[in-house]
Amino acid sequence: MAGDAHGTTGQARHPQPSAARPTGRDARTEEHVPGNVLVSIGALLLGMLLAALDQTIVSTALPTIVSELGGMNHLSWVVTAYMLAATAVTPLWGKLGDQYGRKRLFQTAILIFLVGSALCGMAQNMAELIAFRAVQGLGGGGLMVLSMAIVGDLVPPRERGRYQGLFGAVFGATSVLGPLLGGLFTEHLSWRWVFYVNLPVGVVALAVIAAVLHIPRRTTRHVIDYLGTFLIASVATCLVLVASLGGTTWSWGSPQIIALAVLGAVLAVAFVAVERRAAEPVLPLKLFRIRTFTLSAVISFVVGFAMFGAMTYLPTFLQVVQGVTPTMSGVHMLPMVLGLLLASTASGQIVSRTGRWKVFPVAGTAVTTVGLLLLHQLDEHSPTWEMSVFFFVFGLGLGLVMQVLVLIVQNAVSYEDLGVATSGATFFRSIGASFGVAVFGTIFAGRLGGKLTDAFRGAQLPPGVSVDALEADPRGIAALPPGLRPPALQAYASSITDVFLYAAPVALLGFVLAWFLHEDRLRGSVTAPDVTETLASNPVERSSYDEVCRALSVLGTREGRREVYRKIIERAGYDLLPAAGWLLLRVRRYGVVEPAVLAERTSVPLHVIMAGARQVEERHLAVREGLDLLLTERGREIADDLARAREESLAELLGDWWGPDRPRDLIQLVTELNGELCGSERERPHDGRPATAGVG
Known part of the structure; x- marks a missing residue:
């Protein structure tokens, strides 16, 4: 789920300085x-x-x-x-x-x-x-x-x-x-x-x-x-031997075929007993x-x-x-x-x-x-x-x-x-x-x-x-x-x-x-x-x-990126350009972005990024410090809502798997995918800039 906001799937890859490496599980992957x-x-x-x-x-x-x-x-x-x-x-x-x-x-x-x-x-x-x-x-x-x-x-x-x-x-x-x-x-x-x-x-x-x-x-x-694996393989082998040797190498009523069939049945019973306790x-x-x-x-x-x-x-x-x-x-x-x-x-x-x-x-x-x-x-x-x-x-x-x-x-x-x-x-x-x-x-x-x-x-x-x-x-x-x-x-x-x-x-x-x-x-x-x-x-x-x-990742790659962000924004209840929502999530993730450099790091055209940047500035969701964009208090609230909307969308797709007793690794996956959609670690705001925000 690449982080572009205009419907393309491509993604530029650039080396990341050691100072800018993320931490935790993503850091292990990044290495x-x-x-x-x-x-x-x-x-x-x-x-x-x-x-x-x-x-x-x-x-x-x-x-x-x-x-x-x-x-x-x-x-x-x-x-x-x-x-x-x-x-x-x-x-x-x-x-x-x-x-x-x-x-x-x-x-x-x-x-x-x-x-x-x-x-x-x-x-x-x-x-x-x-x-x-x-x-x-x-x-x-x-x-x-x-x-x-x-x-x-x-x-x-x-x-x-x-x-x-x-x-x-x-x-x-x-x-x-x-x-x-x-x-x-x-x-x-x-x-x-x-x-x-x-x-x-x-x-x-x-x-x-x-x-x-x-x-x-x-x-x-x-x-x-090991025992279950051996037994199921042995049962299958006995069945195949009976099928392939019966009526050709040995007659169907021969002692060899009968012995193979009985052995297969005994091993099948043993397999059931072993699997109940494994x-x-x-x-x-x-x-x-x-x-x-x-x-x-x-x-x-x-x-x-x-x-x-x-x-x-x-x-x-x-x-x-x-x-x-x-x-x-x-x-x-x-x-x-x-x-x-x-x-x-x-x-x-x-x-x-x-x-x-x-x-x-x-x-x-x-x-x-x-x-x-x-x-x-x-x-x-x-x-x-x-x-x-x-x-x-x-x-x-x-x-x-x-x-x-x-x-x-x-x-x-x-x-x-x-x-x-x-x-x-x-x-x-x-x-x-x-x-x-x-x-x-x-x-x-x-x-x-x-x-x-x-x-x-x-x-x-x-x-x-x-x-x-x-x-x-x-x-x-x-x-x-x-x-x-x-x-x-x-x-x-x-x-x-x-x-x-x-x-x-x-x-x-x-x-x-x-x-x-x-x-x-x-x-x-x-x-x-x-x-x-x-x-x-x-x-x-x-x-x-x-x-x-x-x-979930196949599902994400099938959606147009512009449509992904449009749905996130609509679910959160805001009226923003897809590019504006994307920028808010990226600034939330990294703490700061420079729109012009972002256009070099991603496949999103500069004019799309600048349109999103203008909207977030006009609505006082972000402010300029030099060339960089930083979130205002209101901008951070909206970015939090957008991140939550995407996580809810992913969780909704899981149906009854996302129940009250959902396992920790499933929660981790939804959080991770949600964060990756909001911004890729390898699309840095600009070289050497530390990641100051948490996972998006």
Whole structure:
């Protein structure tokens, strides 16, 4: 919330002499905000880029990886291992960062991620690749949560919305670039470069962070729920193992599958018992007493199930059945990503502006169901335009519901549970994604063998070509005689598209559940979440303070600055120019301002500042001492009223969170944001002038 009064968002930045530094919490922030903040943010963006890219870049390389390493029936685990590991450790990284400092932990997360990337590139079989992908995921979870948390250490609340927008842009870009880069590396270098490319980027990020990232060591003591984290990860792993191995590696009634299912149930009971007693549970059970949270969690599971399952198998359909190159399969995926981004952005903005949200989860799950049924219609003869339309419809459905689910969860819970409820909503999408990819893989592998056998029954296959070989390596189709290729392609096509048919009832369940959501009125502070909460599979965990801080600062940056001050003045009951109100608040904050120098320090035009200065002088609200403006007694009273009006406006946006027992950190946030709006510490009255007034 920059301090200009004429509707612009820009803000000049100038170094501040040590004599003019503010004190208290703002002083701690001020120490590390100057010039190198953008370089530090750039390094954090590189770290986020690594983790975000690895969720999408692998998909277009999977058919080639499977062809070289074998194990088509375990293809899904290349994606699932990364997601499960990243999901399980995300809360741990967040709380360890609070406790021991985030810089070293962020560097550790990068190192773990780079080691995992190097090992993935050197993998010699599918089992090794899956294990090394899990190592990558352990680091990836840390990159996600810590990069977002460090932004809160680097910049004051007023500016966080701007920087978190950059992280959102990185996610949007990786969702588009991932499939394209995966295809390019696979086609022109090797699938191994999908992983090796992380190494130079990660080394640059490590070097920059070591050199320029200086953040204060502010520790927050936590009782970390290690046991709860381990149990929830174990339950999820058991479920995914049952889904992926049942009916393929082992029969559904086999002792192994039954044992896994029983173990999962026992661990789930143990998890519930542990969470009831945990001081800081990784997933508070009381959240499930809130109907909106429970329904949103199930719908999030459905969205993750459909989205990542489809994103994993569509490149296989395009490359094997349609015969397109890995690069072009990434291009063919763009309509889906475009639909997702368009609908996600539009729905979030519409909800934030209108306060009405129920139509979006209902419409989104319905369109997703239709999209899955359309994808089921695809075959080896489908034209490009038809595939593009179907992909776009599917992406549109996902986008309509993804943004809104996080928003309505934030609206439904109390302030103390805001952070954990937000990460909980994306946690269930992550589990749904892991489960969906595994189930899709089981259906695909189970049907492919039978359909290939039926296709070649009675046919004479060339030497060295068998159903098992074709099932493990789709490149064998090229070795078939021309007359036998169409049935092989049809077997692959129908096996993949059947997956979407089986997923449609799951999406339909989400549609039915969406009707039971109760449309509570949105708090004014609940705004469209950033894209990191929409596209990421990782449940990025932020504190309740951080969540409200993000919401209020995003809200503030959306308003025109002139309009902000007009509303403050109107609420306080005065008839002043916006620039006059702005000047009064600045003089209140700093004790004195020089209008001409202020025009140099800010992006407010000189004529606007001079008009405001004339009005406050004419009304005897301020007097001149040389070139400086100082408040009169009457001017100070009005400035106090204006400051109080802005604080009341911010508090009003918090709704029932601003109750009689509101926590101290929430009071601190409102005071801090109120003070920052009234005048930025870095826009000094003039060089060397001490700050003689309190926080505005």
